[in-house]
Amino acid sequence: xxxxxxxxxxxxxxxxxxxxxxxxxxxxxxxxxxxxxxxxxxxxxxxxxxxxxxxxxxxxxxxxxxxxxxxxxxxxxxxxxxxxxxxxxxxxxxxxxxxxxxxxxxxxxxxxxxxxxxxxxxxxxxxxxxxxxxxxxxxxxxxxxxxxxxxxxxxxxxxxxxxxxxxxxxxxxxxxxxxxxxxxxxxxxxxxxxxxxxxxxxxxxxxxxxxxxxxxxxxxxxxxxxxxxxxxxxxxxxxxxxxxxx
Amino acid sequence: xxxxxxxxxxxxxxxxxxxxxxxxxxxxxxxxxxxxxxxxxxxxxxxxxxxxxxxxxxxxxxxxxxxxxxxxxxxxxxxxxxxxxxxxxxxxxxxxxxxxxxxxxxxxxxxxxxxxxxxxxxxxxxxxxxxxxxxxxxxxxxxxxxxxxxxxxxxxxxxxxxxxxxxxxxxxxxxxxxxxxxxxxxxxxxxxxxxxxxxxxxxxxxxxxxxxxxxxxxxxxxxxxxxxxxxxxxxxxxxxxxxxxx
DNA sequence: ACAAAAGTGTTCAGCCTACACCCATGG
DNA sequence: CCATGGGTGTAGGCTGAACACTTTTGT
Numbered sequence: 001x002x003x004x005x006x007x008x009x010x011x012x013x014x015x016x017x018x019x020x021x022x023x024x025x026x027x028x029x030x031x032x033x034x035x036x037x038x039x040x041x042x043x044x045x046x047x048x049x050x051x052x053x054x055x056x057x058x059x060x061x062x063x064x065x066x067x068x069x070x071x072x073x074x075x076x077x078x079x080x081x082x083x084x085x086x087x088x089x090x091x092x093x094x095x096x097x098x099x100x101x102x103x104x105x106x107x108x109x110x111x112x113x114x115x116x117x118x119x120x121x122x123x124x125x126x127x128x129x130x131x132x133x134x135x136x137x138x139x140x141x142x143x144x145x146x147x148x149x150x151x152x153x154x155x156x157x158x159x160x161x162x163x164x165x166x167x168x169x170x171x172x173x174x175x176x177x178x179x180x181x182x183x184x185x186x187x188x189x190x191x192x193x194x195x196x197x198x199x200x201x202x203x204x205x206x207x208x209x210x211x212x213x214x215x216x217x218x219x220x221x222x223x224x225x226x227x228x229x230x231x232x233x234x235x236x237x238x239x240x241x242x243x244x245x246x
Numbered sequence: 247x248x249x250x251x252x253x254x255x256x257x258x259x260x261x262x263x264x265x266x267x268x269x270x271x272x273x274x275x276x277x278x279x280x281x282x283x284x285x286x287x288x289x290x291x292x293x294x295x296x297x298x299x300x301x302x303x304x305x306x307x308x309x310x311x312x313x314x315x316x317x318x319x320x321x322x323x324x325x326x327x328x329x330x331x332x333x334x335x336x337x338x339x340x341x342x343x344x345x346x347x348x349x350x351x352x353x354x355x356x357x358x359x360x361x362x363x364x365x366x367x368x369x370x371x372x373x374x375x376x377x378x379x380x381x382x383x384x385x386x387x388x389x390x391x392x393x394x395x396x397x398x399x400x401x402x403x404x405x406x407x408x409x410x411x412x413x414x415x416x417x418x419x420x421x422x423x424x425x426x427x428x429x430x431x432x433x434x435x436x437x438x439x440x441x442x443x444x445x446x447x448x449x450x451x452x453x454x455x456x457x458x459x460x461x462x463x464x465x466x467x468x469x470x471x472x473x474x475x476x477x478x479x480x481x482x483x484x485x486x487x488x489x490x491x492x
Numbered sequence: 493a494c495a496a497a498a499g500t501g502t503t504c505a506g507c508c509t510a511c512a513c514c515c516a517t518g519g
Numbered sequence: 520c521c522a523t524g525g526g527t528g529t530a531g532g533c534t535g536a537a538c539a540c541t542t543t544t545g546t
Contacts, residue, residue, distance in 0.1 A: 018264035019304065021339070021350050058265070060348070064339040091337040091352045093267070093310040102306070104267050104350070106337045159405075174524070192509065194526075218524030219516040234507085237480060420497070438536065440499075464497025465543040480534085 020098075022105045023068045024055035024142065026089070026149035027076065028132075029114040030166050030182055035132040036114070037146060038075060043126075046099050047139030053146065054127065055105065064088070064106040072110055075127050085111045085165035087156075089148055097141050109149040111165035154183050159235035161203050164226035170207055172221035173197060174214060184238045196236055202229030266344075268351045269314045270301035270388065272335070272395035273322065274378075275360040276412050276428055281378040282360070283392060284321060289372075292345050293385030299392065300373065301351070310334070310352040318356055321373050331357045331411035333402075335394055343387050355395040357411035400429050405481040407449050410472035416453055418467035419443060420460060430484045442482055448475025 027038035039051040054075040058067045065086065073081045089107040097103065135146060156162045163179045164171070177193050197203055204224040211220040273284035285297040300321040304313045311332065319327045335353040343349065381392060402408045409425045410417070423439050443449055450470040457466040 019267040019350075021265045021267065058339070058350075061341050063341060064337060064350070088336050090334050091310060093304070093352065095307050095309060104265075104304075104310070104352075106339065106350075172525085189509070189511090190525080191511090191527075196508085213517075214524060217518060217522075219526075221525055234483060235481065418498085435536070435538085436498080437500075437538085442535085459544075460497065463495075463545060465499075467498055485536090 018102075020101055020103045021058045021064070022055055022103055023058065023064050023071060024053045024092075024105050024107045024145055025068055025071055025075070025110055026053055026107065026146050027072065027110045027112065028149065028153065028166075029112050029129070030179060031114045031129060033178060033182055035150070035182055036129040037132055037135050039128055039130045039135060039138070040075065041126045041128070042139055050137065050139040051128075051130065051135065052139035053107075053142045064108075068106075068108045068110075076112070078112075085162065087111075087152070089145070089152055092141055092145065094141070105145075107145045107148070109153055111153065111162065113166060113168045150183075154238070157183055158237055159232050161226065161229050161232060164204070167226070170210065170212075170223045170225055172212055172214060172223060173204075174221055176204070176224075180236075180238075186239055188239075200229065200232055202227040203232065264348075266347055266349045267304045267310070268301055268349055269304065269310050269317060270299045270338075270351050270353045270391055271314060271317055271321070271356055272299055272353065272392050273318065273356045273358065274395065274399065274412075275358050275375070276425060277360045277375060279424060279428055281396070281428055282375040283378055283381050285374055285376045285381060285384070286321065287372045287374070288385055296383065296385040297374075297376070297381065298385035299353075299388045310354075314352075314354045314356075322358070324358075331408065333357075333398070335391070335398055338387055338391065340387070351391075353391045353394070355399055357399065357408065359412060359414045396429075400484070403429055404483055405478050407472065407475050407478060410450070413472070416456065416458075416469045416471055418458060418460060418469060419450075420467055422450070422470075426482075426484075432485055434485075446475065446478055448473040449478065 025038075029036050029038075038054060040054050042048055042050050042052050054071055056067070056071050058064065059070075062070070065088070068086055069081055069084075072078075072084065072086070078084075087109045089109050091104060091106045093104045095102060097105070132146075132150065136143060138146065153162065157180055163176055166179045167175055173194050174190075176197065177188055177190065180193070181188055203226075205227045207223040207225055210223040212223055213220050271284075275282050275284075284300060286300050288294055288296050288298050300317055302313070302317050304310065305316075308316070311334070314332055315327055315330075318324075318330065318332070324330075333355045335355050337350060337352045339350045341348060343351070378392075378396065382389065384392065399408065403426055409422055412425045413421055419440050420436075422443065423434055423436060426439070427434055449472075451473045453469040453471055456469040458469055459466050
């Protein structure tokens with residue numbers, strides 16, 4: 001054990017090398033049928049001029065989730081970030097990941113419906129949406145965090161209802177399908193996708209009587225809202241990953 | 247943003263209220279066909295006399311994973327903890343979860359083959375294996391961490407090869423099936439389980455010529471080793487969760 | 493001989509896939 | 520009238536659930 005204040009010892013809060021605790025956010029969205037991530041340009045060393053995931057230090061009375069939501073509001077400039085899907089990824093704690101001091105960072109993934117407000121307001125005017133494939137060479141270990149975020153989101157699409165987090169409050173099944181296709185990078189059969197989604201109780205609920213013209217062309221599509229279900233049973237497996245092809 | 251050392255300010259490492267960073271371990275194993283967890287009895291306030299998950303503070307040059315493995319070795323007294331499956335669960339950071347100071351804890355789940363060495367050696371002589379169902383009223387928020395660990399492990403059995411982490415190096419398919427049945431709390435059909443496991447390439451590999459008598463009774467079972475595969479495609483879904491029953 | 497556990501075979505329903513086809517709208 | 524996207528139908532292969540059955544050991 002490594003318990004502070006061992007037998008009979010009153011420990012000193014400041015006796016240890018202090019750890020800084022931060023949150024890092026992989027904020028993902030879909031713009032023009034491509035996965036985008038919100039990045040900020042660093043203005044100071046280390047990694048001055050590099051792009052990085054938005055994030056910041058925990059305030060004394062904040063949990064990591066609270067801090068993440070606060071940073072999210074600051075970076076995106078969105079008026080209302082309640083209800084946005086925020087998911088803890090994992091914690092990165094390797095010594096030396098920040099050259100200045102020990103920084104332990106709790107990483108989150110956040111999905112928001114696209115296209116969102118183009119750029120962050122508030123005090124992060126240099127925030128930009130960058131296509132996922134163009135987001136390389138990030139500061140610190142943010143390349144890895146971003147890759148972990150994408151992998152996690154892709155995996156959770158298979159067995160949760162997470163996909164609706166990328167969609168506006170009312171959406172068409174075509175839009176929902178494009179979420180899967182964009183994140184997975186594979187095409188799906190439309191009739192089968194439709195049946196699968198509608199057969200899962202609570203995944204989506206029809207909006208009575210409503211229909212939306214899809215970019216002008218084609219038949220107007222029925223609108224749906226996200227339902228109360230959180231998990232997909234059975235899952236919607238992405239095709240041909242490995243192992244299945246005989 | 248909440249960047250330390252803002253414009254022109256040299257920050258002070260000790261200027262902030264320090265955060266302590268700890269690891270907490272949910273060490274799970276199977277003893278006598280029941281899920282058990284390793285607990286330690288606290289000798290000091292807060293929660294003196296309560297049971298708690300083993301854990302401790304990060305040393306200055308340790309990552310959370312390194313600290314977790316060090317604690318694991320200390321608490322279990324096992325000579326070799328390399329190769330044991332250690333999985334980061336999530337990080338618990340609510341203010342007030344430790345009444346003494348801000349403690350941010352990175353939780354891990356660890357699976358080990360049972361029955362392991364009965365009690366911890368080293369400096370944690372009061373460590374005990376406790377049946378999962380009897381582990382209630384733990385110190386801090388450890389009830390929740392333990393519940394999260396069980397849920398995560400149960401879910402990962404579905405789509406990963408994690409179950410072999412509960413088994414010794416060589417095991418029978420019956421033992422592997424009992425892992426699933428114990429963690430999930432459901433009975434599985436033996437013939438179907440067998441086919442499913444053997445049909446997944448890389449899940450298990452037969453040990454040539456070997457066989458083990460299973461508790462004396464019954465036909466000797468063939469022995470298998472864990473294979474190189476890490477994921478199960480398609481997954482082995484636990485039955486009757488919800489949604490599927492028509 | 494019986495119980496217990498391993499291992500094999502077979503059947504059947506339901507899902508998933510694939511592809512053909514119709515509908516509504518804008519240009 | 521054609522391109523585009525939404526929506527419906529259907530035949531076939533495959534998986535997985537259920538269960539009957541055989542094999543090998545200990546008592």
